[in-house]
Amino acid sequence: MTIEQTPAETPDEWWRHAVIYQVYPRSFADADGDGVGDLPGITSRLPYLAGLGVDAIWISPFYRSPQHDHGYDVSDYCDIDPLFGSLEDADTLLATAHDLGIKVVVDLVPNHSSDQHAWFQAALAAGPGSPERARYIFREGRGEGGSLPPNNWLSVFGGSAWDRVEDGQWYLHLFDSSQPDFDWRNPEVGDMFEDVLRFWLDRGVDGFRVDVAHGLFKEESLRDQVVPEGEPQRGGTDVNATQSMVERTDRDEPMWDQPEVHDVYRRWHKVLAEYDGDRMTVAEAWTQSPESMARFVRDDEMSQSFNFSWLLAAWSAASFENVVTSTFEALEEVHADPTWVLSNHDVVRHVTRYGGGEQGLARARAATLTMLALPGSAYLYQGEELGLEQVDVAPEHRTDPGWLRTKDTDAPEVGRDGCRVPIPWSGSEPPYGFGPGSEQPWLPQPADWAGLTVEAQEADPDSTLAFYRRAIAARRTLLGSPPTVEMLDLGEDLLAFRRGEVTVVLNCGSAPVPLPAGEVVISSAPVTDSLPGDTAVWLR
Missing domain, CATH: 2.60.40.1180 (Golgi alpha-mannosidase II)
Structure with missing residues (x-):
């Protein structure tokens, strides 16, 4: 079987065949010694990334935030949280990366804000029926006195997707209760995010990774989700259990992937087209099929969409082949290039998913090498080039909202902390050069990581780091193919x-x-x- 691909490509579309490295700011490099990574720390390690051979970095959120969901609860989209630095630090990072030939993609969180965002605070103060409340999804409750949530939707992080405020109305939060969902049917929301796009494009960012890209619009009636008898109800995008994501196919999901969302990305496409340098967008869209994923990358919408099918595939030749063929078949009609990804900040690291230990590492390296040979862009997650496994973070150190919301229930979620432990750079004990000082960082590092540091692996030509450098360099031999x-x-x-x-x-x-x-x-x-x-x- 031969898979043909004929995208309408221009020479400067750098993102079509790029290797893009995800930086999770909290856990990459700490410049000031507070145990949390920051923008100056990232800047100091950019030469390492240039040496690795990546074309671009994607940086998870660094905006002002109360950090209830580690930055995905944004209180100001046009400023840097002091935990990570300043706007000047962001400008320095951009300039340094560009000098090294590295593009910079930043995370954008348009589905929800922090409950500390000025808009939500104004909504609480203004009361029911006000224009301020119309920017979010507030509704009256059901039952006697409106004491029950407006519908049966669940939060991705566990429990109801609705919280009640003092005046009796309920607001929707598909994630944590500190993350109220915007009402994208209100034109003020779209106007605000166009301003946010322009703010960062004017500062020189090369693109945006769009968080929960499939979630902006909800079915207008906000009807109950239909759950087949005998099946458990889940919050939809269950990022803590990859098996549950496989099982999402053909589920009733009135809160996800509504057709109106595509109008948003057509508008954004026009905004990005006004800027030089071929700025791009990539969708985090946990859709139910390759076909629905492909709708996000039509010619007048987004540049790319994460292809989570590769990440979710079982370890078998048949599973991988099915992903390759179905991906190209879905993208053929829209003339788009695929993406390939094995790990990110939301899922169990793939060394562990593939069995852990020597077998897990062997499979991880093999899957990576295979992925790097495929046309399209490859996304890497920090630390995978070191062969890091998922860390079993002790309960007292866990900070993920999925754990905090469910730890006292009958079905607690471990959460995502295990893939977010700060990466090791040098030395024989924590913090392994992550930052100055000798204290453990915000999530404790294992005591047996000395052999996995960048410093240790640079001295070993057979290390996983050396393999990644060779593999990325070898990939360039295919770019003309x-x-x-x-x-x-x-x-x-x-x-x-x-x-x-x-x-x-x-x-x-x-x-x-x-x-x-x-x-x-x-x-x-x-x-x-x-x-x-x-x-x-x-x-x-």
């Missing part, structure tokens, strides 16, 4: 495809198989005349 993927049938446990002169083979089985003919360009583990299990290779 046509974006045509020819799927090959080499055996039940083998995912194999040809792109240009390079043949890629991933052995998802446990037994070695004969190595196909060709010169080895790069492999995820040593190969001889056979390809070991849990190993990938590029052959020319």
Whole structure:
């Protein structure tokens, strides 16, 4: 099977085939020694990222925020939280990155604000029926005296998606109660976010990662969610359990992926087109199918959408092949390029998902090498180049709102802290060069990370860090290749495809198989005349 791709591409569309590295600011590098990462810390480590070979960085939110959801609860979209620095620090980061040839994508959170945002505080003060309340989704309750929530929707973080205020009305929060959802049917909301886009575009950012891009509009009636008998009701985008995301297919979701959301991105597309340098957007859209994902990347909407199908695929050649073929088939009609991602700040790190230990690391390296050979953009999450696993954060140290909202229930969520532990840079004990001083950072680092630091791995040519550098460099040999993927049938446990002169083979089985003919360009583990299990290779 041959997969053709013919996007309407122009030479300066840097994002179509980029390697983009996600920086989670709290956990990347700490310049001031308070145990929390910051913008000057990121700036100081940009040469490392240039050496890794990435084309761009995506930085998770650094805006003013009470930090109830670690920055995804924004109180001011046009300022930097003092925890991370200042606007001047942001300007320095942008300038330094651009000098090193690195593009900068920033996170945008348009579905909800913090309850400390000036608009929400004004809504509380103004009362029912006011223009201020019309910027959010306030409703009267059901039942006697309006004592019950307006509908049965659940929060992604557990419990009801509605909270009641003193005057008796309820407001919607699909995430934490400190994150009220905007009412995007109010034109003031769209106007405000256009101003936010322009503020950051004027400062020189190269693009936006759009948080909960599928969630801005809710079905206008706010009707109850229909849950089939015998199935548990969930809050929709359950970012704590990848299995539940697989099971989302064909569920009734009146709170997600409404058709009106696409008008927002058509408007944003026009705004970005006014700026030089080909600014871009990438959607975080946990949609139910490749087809619904593709709707976000039509010619007049967003540049990219995260392809979570690759992340969610089981460890098998058939699963991976299904993701590749269905992704390209869905994108063919809209002439868009795919994205590929294995980890981010919301999911269990893929070394752990693939079994942990030596097996998990072998599979992680093999999946990464395979991903890097595919046309489109590859997104990496900080620390995966070091082979980091999910950390079992002790309950007393957990800070994720999913844990805090459910810890006293019958079904507590562990939360996402385990993939957010600050990464190790140097030394033999915490904080491993994350920042000055000798104290543990905001989430404690494991005692056995000394061999995983950047410093330790730079001295080892067989380290995961060295492998990532080689793999990203090897990827550049494919950039001139046509974006045509020819799927090959080499055996039940083998995912194999040809792109240009390079043949890629991933052995998802446990037994070695004969190595196909060709010169080895790069492999995820040593190969001889056979390809070991849990190993990938590029052959020319």
